[in-house]
Each structure stands twice: as structure tokens, then as C-alpha cells.
Amino acid sequence: MNRVINVGYGEHTPERTPFLNATASAKLRTEIDEQLDQQVVEWYANVSEAAHLEGKNVDSEYYKRNLIETAWRIRMLRVAEAKALVEIAKVSPEAAQVWANYEQEEMLHDELFIADLEKVGVSREQFLATEPYLSTKLLSGYFSYLLDHEGPLGVVAYSYLVEYVNVKLEPRKLEALKGSVGESNIGGQINHSHTDVNEDHPGEVWEAVRHLLRSEDDIAAFKRYLREHQTILGQYFEELHRDTIAKAEKQSA
Template identity: 30%
Template structure:
């Protein structure tokens, strides 16, 4: 008697992108100024400057959590480990690109290093560590894919607006980061890691739930960013 293997069906890249757009729209509806900023419709110098600072801080923390995920994968999945290691190698040093722009706004590296992360950033990074210990590599891959997808869909708008208002010299680093991501197709690379991480029934739903959770946390970040800049002045 022969048995027929059940073909597992996981969400496609198009389905992930549709879900990400849907959740981002929900976030934009709730958080002041987030839509205008991310769509390149408006920009505020203190808001943008603090956003650059937090981006650099988060890059460093994210590299650490990616390294932890790579350690946890170990030799259990060589293909997935190879893809994550490739991504890490290509991402290390990108914080220096953002620092170039930040210095143009009068923020020194010493001032940046003395700046404590927002509480929402600490929550995000802590949640990723917790999730890796609970569910293995899936949360890391979903988060990294979202970071690259977000950059591709929104950082271009932000950079263009900043260049128009503050001058191209103050956006060279951000533009350089965007160019590297385009050349190396980080959105495609990281979706490949999600595909590789989904192994059993239920993993697709788990990955989608993580995407929703991460976008919810990003919404909390943009609220804290607003409260500490534009909101504080009001």
C-alpha cells in the first residue's frame, strides 16, 4: 500500500507583500505623521534626525540578533545558515552610511553612541530574541525581509524628500544604502530565507503572524518617535 505525500502550501511573496501593505496602512491610520513621513509627503528635521539615529542604533542591535540566530541554526540547516551569513556579511558596516548623513545634521558619533535606544526598539529586539528561542529562525527571517521590503517601499520616498528639503549632500549615505540593497536584491534574498525556514504545516501562518506583530511594534516606534520630537514641541 503506497502513501501519497501531502504537499505543504506556504504563503507566496505576493501574499506576504499584500499583508505587509495592509498592516502598514492600519499603522498609518493610527500613528500621527507616520503616513506623511513614509510617503515622502512631509519631513521635519528633528523627527528625521532622530529617526536616523535610531536607525543606526537598530542596525547594530539587529546585526547582533542575526548573529544569535545564525548561532542557533548552527549546522542544522546549512542552506539557511549560508543565506543568513551572506546577508550579515553584506549588511555589516551599513551603519557608517547613515552616520555620514547624521553628521551633516550636526550629530557626532560620540553623541550617537551615548544615545539610549527608544524603549520600543528595546522591546523589538527583546521580542526577536524571545521568538528565536520559541520558534527558531522564522521570526529572524520575517523581520529581515520586512526591513528590506520596508526600505524598498518607503525609504526611497523619505530619502527623496530629505534630499529636496535638506540637499543631496545630506542624503548620500541613505542613497548609498538603497543602491546596495537594489544591487544585491536583499528583498529577494531574505524572502528566500523565509521560504527555507518554513518546514512544516503551520509555519506559514506563524510567519504571517510574526509579520503582523513586527509591523505593530514598528507602529509603536513611530509613535514614540513622534512623541519625542514633533509631539514634544507641541
């Protein structure tokens, strides 16, 4: 008896054909996108200053700290996302191939945000000296929990959430930032957005998702992961608001 397991075949992964055919996959993706659209509505309704960066009067400390935190989030999460590749390869070589390509395209995008920070007076040394928020650490910790105890699907779900929302909302935010911050100062963010759109990152991540979904239970879990990730991201933006805009308002009162 061959003892080799966890390489994408055998009794532990009995079916290499996706659980969802092309038609069912497209139908589910539409359903998932509708869920995310509703989550966006809830986000704007419930998160403090959720649309702040889309306004004309952007608080400079809020803007800078969000860039700092975004760069740290990429740096911290890419460690867990690289570990996720190992777990994905154990169950689906096809999903692993897609995920590896996606990570290759995203891996160094922290540098795009750091470049924009330098344009508004925050040096690389200042960035490195700024410890990430607790909410960012908790998100990274949640990734580790998922890989240890539930598998890689929840990690991939995060990327689908952020890629779908970024492609849908980032152009509007960037257009607003051109007026409030200056187009010459947001080149890194523009390049990041162009990659998401031109490389169809939502579609790319969905291909990995499709190969990882093996049952109705997996589909239910995927929907739950999307909600849980949004909850943690909401905690970050509440923390960001308290540390910048709310603090400034309290000091000036």
C-alpha cells in the same frame, strides 16, 4: 548510533528539500507581499505622522532622532541576527549560507546613517551618548525571545518585512528628503537603499525563509511574525513622534 544532531540532517531535520517547491514558494511570496501591502495601508492610517519624512517640511529633531534610532537598531539587532545564524545552521545549511551572505552585506550599515547624522550636526559622540528608545530595546528583546523559545524564523521574518517595505517605499522617501534635507546630506541613506535594491535583499531573505518553512504551521507563524514586528515598529514611531513633534507643539502652545 550517531549522537550528533542540530547540524541540518537526521531525524530532527528529516527533509533538506524545501517544503515549498518553486511554484508554491512564488505563490506564497505573492500572498505575503499582499499582506505587507495591506499592513502599509494600515501603517499610514494608524501611526502618527507615518508619512512625515515624505513631506516638504521635515521636523529637524524628528529627522535626526530617527537616524540615531535607525543606527542603534542596526547595532543592537545585528547581535541577535548573528546569533540567529547558529540556530539557522542547525536546521538548514542552505538557509544559513543565504543568511550569512545577507548579514555580511548589512552588518556595518549603521555607519551609513551615522555619516548622515554628522552632515546635519550630530557628532559620533552625541550619537553614542543617546540611549535608544524603550521600543528599540523591546524589539531587540523580542528577537532574543524568539531565538530562545520559538526559533529563528521570526528573526528572518523581520528582515523580509523591512527589506520589502524599504525597496517599495524608500525611493519615495529619499526623493522627498532630497528637497527637504538636501541630497548631499543623505548619501548614507541613498547608499543603503541602493544595496537593498541592487542586491535584491527581499529576494535574498525570501530564499532563507523558503528553506526555513517546514509546514503549514510555519507559514501561519511567519504571517503572524510580520504583524507582530509591525506592531513594535509602530510603537517606536509613536514614541518618536511624542518625543519630537508633539513635544515641540506642546511647548509652543
